[in-house]
Amino acid sequence: MLKDITIGQYYPGRSFLHRLDPRTKIICLFLYMVGLFTVKELQSFSYVLAFTAVIVALSGVPLKTLAKGLKPMWLLMVLTLILNFFMTSEGVILWQWRFLKISEGGILKGIFMVVRLALLLNVTALLTLTTTPILLTDGLERIMKRCFIPMAHELAMMMTIALRFIPTLIEETERIMKAQIARGADFETGGLMAKAKSLVPLLIPLFISAFRRADDLAMAMEARCYRGGEGRTRMRQLRYQAGDGGAFIAVFCFLVFVIIDRFWLKLFV
């Protein structure tokens, strides 16, 4: 049922965005988000959209894949649009029936909110689509270490191991479920108590399996002299390349332009 799930939904490729350092992508995403929230006029989204289109093109991720990522959010977006249409009454009233009315300001605000939400989701999705979970964790660890956040290695290592074992445990869950269903277990019907009871034959073997795997893994790690993050070296070192510098400059220029436009230029006001 869930065997094919891809955590982080990585889209394999060799595009410019794929080759960027994960730290660059995380920091640039944050700067992009600051820029996105600085924009207050719908018209200003024209250059934000153009900039985002360039990012999407550089990612090599098909638009179909990006649109698929928006699927779980469509209801939220439609709701945002409808609520803003009917609940904001600014400017000219375009349509009215009893207490329901649609104003020009409402339409503009609805579109503004939905466009921002879509941009936010797409660019956030690009981070996970172009970075493997392991690289993402590595990047997070390095950033946290730079910010002097304690236990950064432990957190990153825990996430790496968890991400590695999620597909294995999904497979295990499916196997145990099938085995228990073959023995007559029913996971679908019944009240809350019945459901909780039906989960026992699934959860106990799963927990035991997780503990056993943790035991084996700890032994294997210690046998290979794992002693925590202190003094630990890496086979694959994260190194900034020329492309990272270019990405930083581009996003920084974008942010500066958005701020200048919002407070001084007001190009679209």
Place this chain on the structure above:
Amino acid sequence: MSTEKQLPPQGPATRMMTESALLVALATVLALYAVFKLPNGGSVTIGSMVPIMLISFKYSFGWSLLAALAFSLIQMMTGFYAPPVDTLGYYILMVLLDYVVAFGVLSLAGPIYRALNKDLAPRLRLMIAAVLCIAMRFVCHFLSGIIIWAAYAPEGQPLWLYSLVYNGSYMLGEGLISGLILYLIGQKLVTLFLGEKA
């Protein structure tokens, strides 16, 4: 030999890390199996909070907080629900209330379990600790509903009522399932994982 002396000593930290990581992975897997799902992210899972609470029953509060943070980051990676907010501040507040703090409070299960009267049956103590932590998680989502997701409240309905109904509808089920699971298998888990005689 000299290299051996320079390295920090091996200890129980590796086992602590692998056990916690595997339980975080298990929590993520259980969160994928939803009994029912609401729009905007709320869902009743098959006990996804139990593994995180189990970490806090065995290890210190600080360590289980770290595991809960790892879980919240992975949850954000698997499916992030961006809120329709006006400022970056609200956006960060949403991340804190709906992910980081909401899962972080689960790490209080251990301290609560240890603080409860030792005369009570261990599985009852596990269940009480779980229910209290889930109530705290509910408070986080409830506040987020009022502050962040207020735009979706039907017109005329008080914000607190909207947040209470939306978050209560799945957190009640989630809390009951987790509490019942801990009550039913708590005895076995205590023996297996905590090494206590139940």
